């Protein structure tokens with residue numbers, strides 16, 4: 001997840017939340033979601049997907065991405081909080097690059113040449129730089145011609161501990177480091193694989209066998225327990241390409257915290273393992289969970305055998321749950337940390353609802369409909 005500091009005028013769409021199954025809503029998003037659910041041929045064409053691997057007990061979800069001819073394979077973290085696709089270059093040297101696969105442009109007969117200098121930095125302090133390029137890119141079932149990506153010739157030490165090679169950003173093109181970038185999701189539409197710039201994300205749990213799945217251009221009805229509820233994207237974030245939605249309340253057991261337009265902006269971020277909350281709310285939430293801040297650990301610690309209450313995240317009138325058991329993170333040596341972690345993100349964003357939230361709730365990211373559809377996930 002990467003952020004720019006922007007001064008935004010808040011023109012937040014009124015809490016226009018509706019159930020996708022309702023019959024009297026003329027909205028385009030409604031029709032599109034219905035259509036995806038029941039159309040197996042025609043405009044949607046056949047389902048295109050990518051399987052995901054759950055790594056580090058739900059800390060990251062990765063997909064194999066191949067680049068070039070013959071294909072060179074990389075593991076990329078799927079990140080809805082950023083919009084760049086990059087892999088390490090074969091020339092990448094230094095601690096951040098150790099053990100990762102490197103792309104060799106000279107070994108690809110379809111290499112489209114170098115573009116412009118490129119760099120990106122993420123909210124956790126990790127940073128990469130190199131050069132943009134184009135080549136054939138395969139992501140799950142989809143093969144994209146002339147796809148832009150970046151060859152990272154330098155990765156900072158933050159990447160040393162990461163088990164994946166690169167990152168595939170699934171945010172809007174406005175979030176891309178290089179203006180004018182055509183993202184893989186945009187290219188899937190341009191090249192006729194999908195009719196809308198949308199995708200559905202199911203994240204498994206390591207305790208239940210792991211794995212995960214992205215469905216391009218639609219969602220997978222096999223991984224939702226009920227119909228999707230459409231939550232409008234916040235209009236003022238159109239210019240940032242962020243998947244930003246408006247939280248109205250969070251609940252910890254029976255304790256409710258009401259949120260305002262100003263302090264309830266949440267990004268649904270597959271690239272964050274946990275749930276990041278504003279530092280001003282972290283004490284209240286963690287106290288209700290039974291977690292206590294340790295200045296030594298610089299973290300909210302919680303007994304590993306604790307059974308904290310469930311949390312609910314409310315968008316307008318629709319609530320989505322995270323079970324208390326998923327809020328206790330094993331850190332090794334009998335130490336456990338709360339999954340509710342303070343982070344002042346900036347840019348008008350208060351919450352990053354990461355994998356802790358998304359492995360419990362299926363999310364359908366629809367850029368063309370300007371909505372995110374949510375439903376409780378089904379294994």
Ligand SMILES: *[C@@H]1O[C@H](CO)[C@@H](O)[C@H](O)[C@H]1NC(C)=O
Nearest residue numbers: 117118119120129130177178
């Ligand atoms: C990153 O790229 C931006 C935009 O091209 C440039 O202004 C900036 O100097 C670059 N930063 C680094 C550290 O290379």
Ligand SMILES: *[C@@H]1O[C@H](CO)[C@@H](O)[C@H](O)[C@H]1NC(C)=O
Nearest residue numbers: 049050051052139140141142
């Ligand atoms: C994803 O996994 C399913 C089930 O194992 C398999 O049938 C499908 O071919 C896989 N898709 C890709 C793109 O590997």
Ligand SMILES: CC(=O)N[C@H]1CO[C@H](CO)[C@@H](O)[C@@H]1O
Nearest residue numbers: 045046047048049141192193
């Ligand atoms: C596996 C699968 O269903 N792939 C489909 C992806 O979309 C293209 C274009 O519609 C189809 O040709 C593929 O069969």
